[in-house]
Amino acid sequence: MALACLAAALGLAVQHPLGAGPAVAGVLTVSLLARYFWILWPAWMLALLPLAAGAPWTGWLWLGEWDLWVLASAAGGYAAISGPHRQPLPAVQPPWRRELRWRSAAWVSGLALLVSLCLAAELGIQDAGGWALGLYDTPHEPGMALRSVKAALAMGLMLPLWLRSARRAPQALTPALLLGVGALAALSAAGVLIEHLRYQGWQLSALDYELSGAYWEAHFGAAVAPAMLVLCLPFAVLAVMRRRSPLGFVVSSGALILSLLALLALWSAKVGLALVASSGLMAYLSWRQRQMLRSGVSDPASSWFPGKVPTDADRPASRGPAFAALALLCLLGGAVAWRLQPLGGSRAVWGIAVVVMLLMLQPGPSAQATQKQRGLSFALGGLVALALVGLTLLIAEGLPRVSYLAFALASGLSLLLARWTRRGQAPWNSPLADALRAMVWLWALGLVAVMSWTWAGEAVWAWAWWPLLVLALAWPLSQDRSLGGAFIDLGWRSRLAGVMALLLGAAALSFAAPGGGMGALARWGESHWPKRLQHWGEALDVLEHRQAWGFGVGAGRFAALYQANAPLDMQPPDYRWRHAPDGPLLRLAAGTHSLAASEWLRLNQHIAAAPPDLRLRLQARAAEPVSLRAEVCQKHLFEPIACRSQDFALATSAQGWRTFDLPLGGSGELERSGPWSPGLVFSLALTQPGQRVDLRALSLQGRDGVELLRNGDLAQDLAHWFPSAHRNPWPWQLQSLPLHVLLEQGAVGLALGAWLLTLALARLGFGSARLHPLAPALAASLLGFAVLGLTETLVDSGRVAFLALTLLALGLGLRATPPVQPAPAPAL
Template identity: 35%
Template sequence: MAAVGAAPATSGLMGLGELQVRLPATRTQWLALLAGVGFGLVGAELAWHHPLSGPIALAAWGAVVLLAALFWVKTPVLLLAPLPLVGLAPWTGWISFEEMDLLVTACGCGGYLAYALQLNARDRAPAWRHGLVYSPVVVVLLIALALSAAWSMRRGFADAGGFAFGWFHGYHEAMNSVRNAKAIFLVLAMLPLWTAAATARPRGFSRGLLLGLVLALAGGSAAALWERLAFTGLLDFSTDYRTTALFWEMHVGGAALDGFLVLTLPFALLALLRTRSPWRFAIGLVVALLAAYACLTTFSRGVYLALPLALVPMVMLADAQRRRAAASGPESSSIDSSLGAVDAPLPRLAKVGALAMAGAFALAAALVFGGGGYRGLLALFFVMVILLTMPASLWLPPLGQRLTALLMGGVLALLLGGASWLLAMAVPKAAYVLNVVALLCCAALRWRDAPGQARPIYAVLVTTAWFWLVTTMVIVADYWGGTSGRWTAGAAGLALAGLWAVMLLEPRLWPLQGAGSHGKAGWRKRALLVAGLLMVMAIVAALGGGGYLRDRVATWKEDGQTRLTHWREGLRLLHGGRQWLLGKGAGRFVPSNFYEGPISSQVGDYRLRRDPTESYLALAAGKHVLGRGEQFRISQRIPAPAPGPVSITLVHRTAADALMVLQVCEKNLIYPDNCYGIQPMLKPLRAEAPPAEGGNEAAATGMGEWQTSQFQLGTVPALGGDWWAPRFVTFSMALDTRGARVDIARIAMQDSQGHQLLVNGDFNREMARWFFSSDRHHLPWHIKNAALHVLFEQGLVGLALLGGAYLLALVRLSFGRGRDHPLAPAIVAALIGFGAVGAFDSLLDAPRIGFIFFTLLLLGLGLRALPGEGVARVA
């Protein structure tokens, strides 16, 4: 699909407000019409079978179709922005299909129909304006990737005993192959539409892609913020609780949130670096800080490693783009009015100064927090804020006068500091008041700056006030932490004072050159630096104040050995050259590990079965050691029960004694809290008389007879959390006897006011509304390495193809034809970050993460900057 808007077919023209709709005029447009109809049929069928409400899902799907038709160039926004928030599996029970599939089919239906009917058609664009172009080699590579994935899915069906369709299949059944392989096919299905969009409006398409990823990051980070606020508290870094946000794919562990963050955060940072609009900058800064907090609360060593590995190349590539844009002349650097001019790269000495300032603050923060706690760290933060806002007029006096200002300022600050110390010792809380007074003095002096005027006395006053602020920071740390706070904060204060002295005497080290009162982008640079200070503070606070993170960092060697053992055991599941070459099949690691792996890999499972009269759930426990939280759970999200007793009616049978766990908890995904439940021992019921000829199903399987039991959970208080930080309420059932099996025909739960809390308790709608999880035992569910995951499913052939595409995209966007595309640095950073996190987790077995990854990978193989566009044309 190379162009949009061929010659109009006037016979089919009809007015629709200001829109124009024409009949397809080319073969490409007729193919697009067929694609749109195909997407529509599949999407409508999926929506109608949605477990929560078919009519509502169909109406919502139709609304997205309409939006996609009206804004078909911006379909990346419609697809990517809601992605982290629309995973409703804990409510629906769907895992083979999900809301992402509805989004893709809706955007594909609306987009392809709009293209086919030439809605908002544009004149045919010349070849030089095509923003997404694939060479013949890349086209062959894409076809090979698709064939490898399709063959892997076919092998997965065969390994599962043949293809069998099911709306609610689990990890052992055939539809899990579809779940694992579908991401690349969904992206490939959208790629022709995106190619047409990038041809019609290349900048609009790129801006849509950027906006979609930034909005997705905002939504995912907001969900992480809610989760911490509701379940742990914002500053609790010691509780054994890793953020999962709304990524249901982490119900059996994994790193879906980790992969999502490293794939999207670079785009928010790139937008933040390049926007010139103050309000956009403010919004972007909030998003970046939220994302940084989410990254921190994953407690993932892979994320902590991936971010520097990814962001350093991004900054270098963005800097190289700026240099090329500046070298090509003002014409290439021209931009639209909303974005401003391209910033000149920092001189070398200024970069040294910036690194020295960053290192000094990181060291000072660690020292101050260790002795002075959060209050000392806050005082240090304001010291650095005042330092970053030092007026440019301080460097106007000659060197001798600046040296005199330093010496006099130091002496006067020592006198003020000594007096402040005595006052703080005599008057309670005076340390905090003096710190605020010093901060206000610094702010007042900054406000009284006279840009462009050399005023030696003013330099003395500013230096004195700032040095005094440093001493009050030491006093605050001493007041809070005693002797240890005094000495650690004192060492930090001396280091910062020495750094400021060097920078005042040598202006070329000051990293904010040209960002004074007359610098147009001065506020941006300072705001970015302040945001960096906040991130450093958060990292220091998490490391210094959170025992959980320190424990995880300390156990990296033991965890690494566990990973190596798990990888070796996973690769032993490949038998023969054929499986090594072509893989065992998509979605087949979990069942292969279950049946052929060690006992610890035989986790719990469920099957929905049907006897002649009704459906029932066969629930089995794992054979590994069932410690706290390691049971296999079947759960359902329920409304908060009314305070009071809760009763459960259970129709069940079992072959042997089985300890069952029935609980109502406040729980997002895998960390239960405020649990109320019982653990009844279920015993088999045997028929008194032998069965007639032919027997019954219970006798054939060795199971006992069906029996009905009543249980009381006791008095359950009000659950659900606060209105401003609500908690989900979940009912779960599990077995705490190794290798036990219990069949459940019906289950009902009633609160004190007679409300029925469970839906589909008789399983006649299959597993609709029921969801499963393994809260703590995660290794059997993932091979824990993205490359090994591809090797296991697609063999060496698939790994070579995907690895080649990955390397080709990196090289193309770093050194090839795509290097000057505005989004190239962020895509490179996202792919590198994905690779770093993927070294320790599978990632591609989470379809939403796979969809984002393949979107960036396949676009990275074709994106190119328009001639003369330059980096300044920020998407």
């Protein structure tokens, strides 16, 4: 098995469009990692799924780096099973110690679902013309049938490795899985946020820009990045709940904050509904699990998992007043930020968030300070801070950016002073040091108004003076031992949790406030509902017409069926590669109805540069003149931010090929200036309804004469060419997971999938897995995925489908093993 998997992986690697050398090296590296870390790799490999994202550069749609990843991991894992081993293997654990065991019902149902998927693949391939598979098959060709079922086949390939890891080292399974999925959440979120920062800046408004992160499968409108984050988010929450060390808590909190910020940037009503359902279920199951363990049920052997659920003896003293003070401080900061947002915008919101965070992290006053000295420290600090704010304001009149630098300086000084004061060493444990801390914090607070003033002008002062004054009074209250003593006694964990909540609240406030994007996104989503309902009805009509309710029409056939059943005046756009007697060609067809520019079908290729005086040369053939748009844009994957584009009227003839030399121009303004610069993408699209054209011999060059296109002659099929129509998902996506399964696999496949999901949720909530540490997170992930799938297809992405099936399989097999009892003392 190991040799077969390695041969298949290397066979695909040598045909990789970006070069066989790096692909082969990657396969061998992953195989070695899986071979020597076979206990942990089945879980760790999940973390690196976002890196398998080369399709926009390779042109592979139904194959990809993810296939190489799985095959290489399986090769290494099966090689580890067969040996030899340099060190003795861990002993096989007795059945009662194994955390992963599937009962007969799960095995039979899972095999039935796999058979249903294989049958759907066979039906889809036969409907597409048979097993004539190509590496670059388009959405209408046979390869797409396998794209829909590869995740299940990969899961079947990896399942024995999961079982072996659980049998030999059950204590490693749960921590490795938490680390793998938590890291996957962080990497997925980082991809989304990096794209947002590079192309959109800091404002969390996604109406005119659809983020995709590392998930190119969104090229036809799939919500892939939100689905991956909804699946991973409960594990990030669980990591925060279980970590006990400050470093672990900070790292886990960072992953959680990244995930939530990314979800805010990807926000929609369906994402919000999925998060509400997921978080509600996780909160209930975590509370119930905690109550059961505190009521006398022993913590299971899974307590190898980091952290421990406390018993009654571990209950902390009541901290109600402290938590109330923390909550009131957060609410006060939120109210002030909401007041300042209309004029100050996101800079005011984030400034107030940082100021309140600094206050949360402050220690109490020095021990020898009296009540009168504390009051004098605040008054003295306030006077000096007022002078510093005035000085900064005078400088900012000529240099507005100085206010931002001063705010960063004040914030850093506030953190340093808090750290030095906590050490309790002279001179930082004196009333004078308290006055210095108050001065720096009040200076940072005043600078929020200055930053807002540089943006909105004099109107800020009348709007902001009293909210900032109210917030300034929080300093003496938090430092007073009679009123603020409860707050001072809070530990690091509670303070960091408050900081995390504050940062997330600031992001949510920036997004939800007027002009922040949430209202516009809600209106945009509502406008799509009538079209969505009509779309679903048309799919059901196809099932009725073909009488395929039992076993479906076959996998990967939706795009072809949509095109075949669309009215003549509503035909979707299309593209095909053909090998004609006179050479290969690319056939482009526009839809027969008007589409907005963002809805056109584009054929894209990433290019390395955009020098001055760009020229496009091509040969074209068409029955009538066509309008062709050629563009070079700064893009991540799909959404342009700056373009050099031209519309060309091609006077073609159906009898023969004509050569065109088309000037795109430019002065090099799109050139990349560094690794952080936006990527460059060349695109072709037909702009008028009903047009068709054949293209070949494409060449794009600048003044320097260097060829910028790869495979411009189309001799390598569609290598390096990548389609996108992400604002027009209807011809490519059914936009509903249950209906997608019903269309491809029929009622049998839908019933099997629903049964397995129900069985997994029942086991995690009420069955033998209910006490397992991962049970709340697994159940929440599966429910959130199911809710999001009500209005999204999701499983068209092999990576998302693989993760969802992995979590489903774990939900069906995990169990809370009996606790490890200490050995009895020998009798005397």
